[in-house]
Amino acid sequence: MKTGVGMTHLKKTLINYQKPIVRITSIVGIILLIGIAFLIFESGFFNNPDRVQNWVEGFGSIAPLAFLGLTYVQVVIPVLPGNVSTVVGVMLFGIGLGSVLNIVGIFIGSLTNFLLARRFGRGFASYFVKQETYDKYIGWVNKGKRFERFFWISLVFPGFPDDFICLIAGLTKMPLKKFVFYFLLCKPITLFIYTLFAIYGMQFFYDLIQSI
Template sequence: MLKSTRSLSNRQWIQIISLAGLCLTLIGLYYMKTHSHFFTVGGAFQSFITNLGIFGPLVFILLQIIQVVYPIIPGGMTCVVGHAVFGPLYGFIYNFIGIFSGSLLNFYLARKYGESFAKTFVSEQTYNKYTAKLDKGQGFQYFLIAAFILPGFPDDFLCMVAGLSNMSFKKFCWITLLSKPATLYLYTLITYQSLLFLNHSFL
């Protein structure tokens, strides 16, 4: 009973922090709207990162790892920021390194700490919905590939579900390496161009 209460408390804290993160994100989006050049290539944020020298990309990659494991900031936003600040090539590289590292960490933590860890981050309904896929045996790995490629799935949580399965760490690495890069670049580019279009349309 004590373990269940602690798990519920952890979930509540994460929901509160995530809500605070969402509020900060909305404030950030408003700031981006009123200071349209802040996150563009050559803007103030890039200057800040550049002034950090070699630590600039490391700070950004660490931010990506944190948002994968502890989803305070929407991942789509950080990917777009990386694209805008570092450019298409290096932005993609830093985005992928951070997301890939965070995905592996999610897998490892779920494997080490079990369902109590995974349940902390989602509702009981969401947990039951996706862990039910584990009963499909080999079918789960094909579902995981499709979920990583297609939009609309909770990729970060599915990394935890994979950690609860019998899938080997090596196989999970290969699935992530083969299914995430192309879609990460495509969705980031589409989102970035859409934001530019909306920004120009309402100026």
């Protein structure tokens, strides 16, 4: 009985701290997003990308490992939109290494989300998202095969909160092997395509601004 009361108290405590944490991470994310956009344009990447990549290579193996760690943390504690970090990765390390670092970091982070949700339940799944997002997607937990279709669709198409949906997957009866299969089948190729679209889109706007 005491254990049940203790768990209830813990859940209430998490809910009390949830909104401030979501608010703080959102503000930090906006500030970082503006800062990253400024640094990208100021770095001269679009004029001379090799210069930026040579600068990164000067840090040796520390740079890719640090970026891999940041990508992992970004998935588990979503501060920046995922597409921002993937674009930065390709800009800094090139299409080959940058894409590998992106998918490895995102995969390990998504797998962590899946396992944490399976271990700690709905209270944890709601911790780092807005209540509206939680209410919108949590209903998929009990939809069985329909959730599996929704899961791979969310990995293929943009606009879905992938990190949170991986948390939801951990609350369902989806086997770990199936989660890994769907993720590795759908995410790498679509992530690569969307990242290139974003980079070329930024290049287009940069050239447009320069021509004005």
